Amino acid sequence: MTEANYEKTLAEFGDSFDLVHRSFHQDKFRIVYLNSLVDSQSLEWEILSPLREMSFNHLEQATDQSLFKRINDQEEVIKGILDGNVAMFAGAYTYLINVPGFEERAISQSERETVINGPHDSFNEVLQTNVSLIRRRIRSPRLKMISLSVGDISKTRVLVIYIEGTAKMSIVNQLKERIQAIKVDSITDSNFLIQKLDEHQNSPFPQFYTTERPDIAVSKLYAGKIIGLVDDSPNIICTPSSFFDFFESPDDLYQRWTIGVAVKLLRYLALFVTLILTAFYVSICTYHYEMIPQSLLQSLMQSRSRVPFPPFIEALFLEIVIELLREAGARLPTKIGQTIGIVGGIVIGQAAVQAGITSNILIIVVSVSAIASFIVPSYGMSASIRLVRFLFIIMAGFLGNIGIFFTLGIVIIHLMGLTNFSSPYIKAISPAFFKSWMDNIIIKPFYRNK
């Protein structure tokens, strides 16, 4: 441990643009801070004015407040200044005065997880604000937080939050240990952290549920789960997560339960449509023409008669175009994004058919499967499903229907082997069978909830 020292502190920061150092009363009190990280008003009221007026007559008494923290270690002083504290050197003593204040994004509606009913606020990038959004929803001292730090250089703060008595302490401790064991220089977002925490890092499926909605975070806490907040990230992580969590939307709970259940089942249907529909088209048109009823066969043949490519190439081409459009739409500013929508609509709509590159029916099939993929509420899961869909298409082109079922087998066997903090990723088939189905897949009627 190095003794905290004014000169050393200044030397450490060098000629930083936002470094401010001042002294008062013939160098009796010296302060150092970064003006980009402190709140100027609090600084004036809490530190500068009392120092100028020399109202720190009883230094011991004044520094006894929770605002002041006496520190001896040089490293802690540096860390404190970087956290938005003012370091005050008063004789032999060094204090950190907590007056943080920096620019933050206002609490706004979540763009990724929109709901029709229910609260509309969402987390932002500031840890303190995010904690306050949770605190004000759970007014209980049982809400506990463990503060950790990740990243050798970034020293990003990570909070593990749980409700004592509801969450399993074994998982809390396990999560804490795993976060502490992470060795990286920096993390910039919670999505980075979860990839470090994943038990199956090469799986395409997201294993930690993330959300930017405080109401979901709180409902997870009440359900006995543990959430993790990362400073500078609006996404909170939730564990243990199951595959079915990714198909939930808070709207399911804010509607009549029957409607909620129907919508949820619709999402599972969408999952299968996304995965299988295009692949099924490829398979039928390549190997199993006999499966098409006679009435449909004529229009399909007419539609395909001008297309010079095999169904596999045709479908792959259109799927890739859709993915290009989606990615372009996601990266471009909203105003240009509209143009992409129009261009894409024309290209993959009428023009591709007229040019004889694809068939009408394939456009319907691909569009339906694209729409179905966006029904999945979690963007991460939706992206995974879209990627896996390509495997289905390739296998359908290669082996037809049996190829689709081989792929389904591979995916399901893979999913059944996944775990999140030692709890199975697909819980519905864990021992208490029917009850788990009710809890995980279908929403219970509200009158049966405690």
Next chain:
Amino acid sequence: MKAGDHLKERLHPFQLSILLYSIQNGLVVYTLPRVTAQYFGTNGWLSIIFIFILVNINILLIATIYKLGKGRSIFEIIEATIPKWVMIPIYLFIICVWIGLASMIMREYIFIMKIFFYPALPAVYFVIFFTLLGFQLLTGGIHHITKAFVVLICFVMPMLALLLYLISEFEFDRFTSFYFKGGTDYFEGSLRVYSAYLGIEVSMLLFPVVDKKWTKSLFIGNFFSLFIYLIVTFMCFGFFSFDQVLNDLYPIMTLFEYTEVSFLSRAENLCFCVFAFKILATTVIYYWGAQKTLENIAGKVKPGLWIILILATGFVLALIPGSVAHVEKWSNWLSNCAILIAWALPIFVLGVLFIQMLRNQMLRETDYAK
């Protein structure tokens, strides 16, 4: 739950019931109406019920071993009385039969698939994918296998609903009022029908991983199979005439050819493709049984090595047969051996258990006399 706790978790009876249903040799169902008609004659479907009773007796033997052996694995029971080296030839025979039967079931399925739907594709592609899926499952262990099949079988079961489309063509007149007339060889027929229930004997190796009240799963799983076999065969006898059933190589395949829904016709393809999961279950459980037996013979070798060895053997064996007739011959021969194992092994283990119990009683009596 601590890391790895799920590995110690006992299999739930419900999961086991589904697993035990799924591991029974379902491929036979595609020929079952013809086999019953050929060997048992008119209304031959009734033979499925008689054989079911026999299978239940077999299961009862397994359940008795579990009860009397107090949950010890059969290897522990056997090797407490008989030295391991004496048993090795028998173990090797079991391993060979199980791996061989698994490969032949897989290959027969692939042959039928090729004949009907993929005449131009080489069989090796299908064998590769079966082996790949088998590898994925075997490396996960029995818990993984069970959980995966509980989900995979959910895709197979709905195919039964397609039978509803055939009800309009169903007529009771076709059953005729004669029972077991025109049959050929009841014994051979019984063996063929019995082979439809094979697979359940591997449950003898499940003792260390199951719940205490698991034995009911054996009966439930077996009853599930009976229900499916019966409903499909019954439907077939009422849908086709007796002669048609007798002369059709795969009557169930023909049966499903008649299904037509508004957006799909000839669902036999879909049904047969989904059936791959059931074939996979039978294949994998036999491989798993072979793996466990091999592990018992040489416990120090890493399980991964056994898995690769078993799968490689299965892969090569599956590529040997050149025709359906060839594979059927092998399959029949091996399933007869498997039936022998299914009966002889439990009886042998029970015998060993009785000897142990008698010896224990004698020891107790001697102690008491002292």
